[in-house]
Amino acid sequence: MKLLSQRLLGPLTLVSLALTVWMGLVVTPPDRTQGDLARLVYVHPAIAWVALYLSFGTATVASILYLWRRTRSLVADQVAHCAMEVSLVFIVLTLITGSIWGRPTWGVWWAWDARLTSSAILGVLAVGYLALRRANDDPTLRARRSAVFAVLSAINVPIIHFSVLWWKTLHQGATVFTANRSLKIHGSMAWTLLLSFVAFTLLFVWLLRARYRLEEQRTVSQTSSLSVALEQRRREGAH
Amino acid sequence: MIRTALLVAGKDLRIERRSRVLLWQVVPFGVIALVLCGLALGPVGVSRATAGPGLFYLVTLLVTLLMITRSHAIERTAGTRSSVATLGLDPAGVFLGKALALAIELWITGLVLLAGSVLLLHTSLHGTVKALPSIIVTLGALAAVGTIYGALTAGDSGAGTLLPVLALPAFAPLLIAGERSFRAALNGGGVWEWWLIVTVALVAYLSAGILLYGVLEES
Numbered sequence: 001m002k003l004l005s006q007r008l009l010g011p012l013t014l015v016s017l018a019l020t021v022w023m024g025l026v027v028t029p030p031d032r033t034q035g036d037l038a039r040l041v042y043v044h045p046a047i048a049w050v051a052l053y054l055s056f057g058t059a060t061v062a063s064i065l066y067l068w069r070r071t072r073s074l075v076a077d078q079v080a081h082c083a084m085e086v087s088l089v090f091i092v093l094t095l096i097t098g099s100i101w102g103r104p105t106w107g108v109w110w111a112w113d114a115r116l117t118s119s120a121i122l123g124v125l126a127v128g129y130l131a132l133r134r135a136n137d138d139p140t141l142r143a144r145r146s147a148v149f150a151v152l153s154a155i156n157v158p159i160i161h162f163s164v165l166w167w168k169t170l171h172q173g174a175t176v177f178t179a180n181r182s183l184k185i186h187g188s189m190a191w192t193l194l195l196s197f198v199a200f201t202l203l204f205v206w207l208l209r210a211r212y213r214l215e216e217q218r219t220v221s222q223t224s225s226l227s228v229a230l231e232q233r234r235r236e237g238a239h
Numbered sequence: 240m241i242r243t244a245l246l247v248a249g250k251d252l253r254i255e256r257r258s259r260v261l262l263w264q265v266v267p268f269g270v271i272a273l274v275l276c277g278l279a280l281g282p283v284g285v286s287r288a289t290a291g292p293g294l295f296y297l298v299t300l301l302v303t304l305l306m307i308t309r310s311h312a313i314e315r316t317a318g319t320r321s322s323v324a325t326l327g328l329d330p331a332g333v334f335l336g337k338a339l340a341l342a343i344e345l346w347i348t349g350l351v352l353l354a355g356s357v358l359l360l361h362t363s364l365h366g367t368v369k370a371l372p373s374i375i376v377t378l379g380a381l382a383a384v385g386t387i388y389g390a391l392t393a394g395d396s397g398a399g400t401l402l403p404v405l406a407l408p409a410f411a412p413l414l415i416a417g418e419r420s421f422r423a424a425l426n427g428g429g430v431w432e433w434w435l436i437v438t439v440a441l442v443a444y445l446s447a448g449i450l451l452y453g454v455l456e457e458s
Contacts, residue, residue: 067451067454121408121411124404124407124408125408127404128401128404128405131401132391132392132395132401132405135392135395135397135401136395144455145391145455147454148391148451148454148455149391149405151451152409152451153408159412
């Protein structure tokens with residue numbers, strides 16, 4: 001079952017992404033006011049969902065698990081590290097797709113809007129997390145410090161989420177999870193939006209799994225190369 | 240915890256009083272930065288007065304970075320860490336003490352920078368006095384955040400360059416709230432809304448520090 005899910009994950013992700021592209025570009029009609037530009041709605045919110053909630057959320061939960069003595073393990077630290085890398089990629093993609101939509105709509109590539117600025121700050125925090133990891137050679141110290149930093153940085157996520165409600169922003173409010181629970185998107189457009197969320201969630205799982213396997217192999221390689229070096233030194237000493 | 244906090248704060252402040260790094264290095268750096276900000280804005284007095292609150296907080300952030308590095312460098316001298324570990328001091332108390340010492344140093348530097356802001360940038364004296372409560376709380380919050388981030392980078396390779404990367408994004412909300420509050424005081428608006436936000440941030444960061452400082456100091 002496990003092997004089957006591992007083998008199916010990649011093709012399933014590619015098929016769902018291809019379906020999203022086909023439905024987003026061919027099946028759905030252009031928007032009445034925004035025209036073809038509205039098709040970005042099948043990409044941008046799903047990417048932001050992965051960046052903010054799935055990846056950053058996984059990194060935060062894994063960091064909390066590391067900080068809690070009962071669940072402390074280097075696996076939690078490695079998962080947090082891998083999730084944060086995936087998060088950084090998707091935060092950058094969120095900002096890029098947002099800018100592509102912002103230029104024709106607002107007339108600028110970048111606006112000092114609360115949602116945009118707080119998202120950019122989250123990106124800087126993710127870079128900071130990775131920089132902090134590189135600054136430490138001791139695995140335990142590195143894991144402990146990065147876990148604390150990830151937990152502190154997670155304060156930004158609810159700020160980003162509620163920024164459109166707390167401040168007067170250029171960025172539009174919620175389309176699906178509105179305050180009065182009424183959908184602002186219908187028909188094939190709503191289904192494509194839903195499919196895009198499924199596709200990008202699968203992509204996140206796929207990427208995280210691949211990145212984690214790479215991290216495992218790197219650790220094994222480091223350990224074995226250290227053993228080889230020690231063995232060589234021993235032989236040199238014997239001669 | 241409070242006793243440890245007072246003990247650590249007293250120790251840090253005594254070291255500062257004897258070394259006079261604050262007086263001869265940090266405060267002059269802040270004043271020079273403020274003068275340079277005034278020069279960068281050009282000769283129009285009105286723009287300087289308008290930009291006054293923002294520039295005050297910008298310079299304060301730079302000064303805070305210097306102070307955090309200094310505050311944690313004290314703990315890195317030979318034997319200090321092992322002595323603290325042997326004494327079995329409460330980590331929460333150590334955090335509160337270091338944050339308190341940093342806050343007192345920031346308040347002193349802040350007063351000098353505010354005077355500089357009134358004299359050099361022509362910020363209104365009446366508005367500045369009205370903004371004082373919010374400035375005191377904002378600088379306290381900066382000290383709490385700074386103490387946590389200082390401990391995160393202490394002893395790392397390239398800690399001097401890493402600290403700004405980690406701490407400045409965390410300072411950003413405080414910069415925004417502090418600047419808005421200061422500006423509101425200058426323009427005769429309500430300062431309490433922003434003051435409340437900064438107070439919530441102060442309490443949140445103090446709680447985070449009390450909970451997490453022990454993890455950072457584990458050996």
